[in-house]
Amino acid sequence: MQAAKIDNKQWKKTNLIGAYSMQAPATGCGYMQVTNISSGGLQFTTPGRHAIEIGDQARITFTLDDRRQTEIDKRVIVQSISGNVVGCQFASNETLEQGLRFYLFP
16 A cells, blocks of 8 residues: 555545454554545554554454444454554455445445
């Protein structure tokens, strides 16, 4: 998810609060803010230091700011890190829930 390769039209800027939990063998968990989301992945920021590394897998949960307050629970793979900004791709076996699809493509 390098900035040069991202088309801004593919991403929806957000300000959604959630949490992440690293999957073994990585460890750790914390709060996050989803800043961009697309049908293929998302970008989030952590409030402070973290031990997340490229290639780590995590379970992320957050609530959309839609009418239904849709809860999203996804497994992601970390693709990029720049300080406390983490870029992730949804795991290949994760489907795009109807609520998230409507959120991205109204």
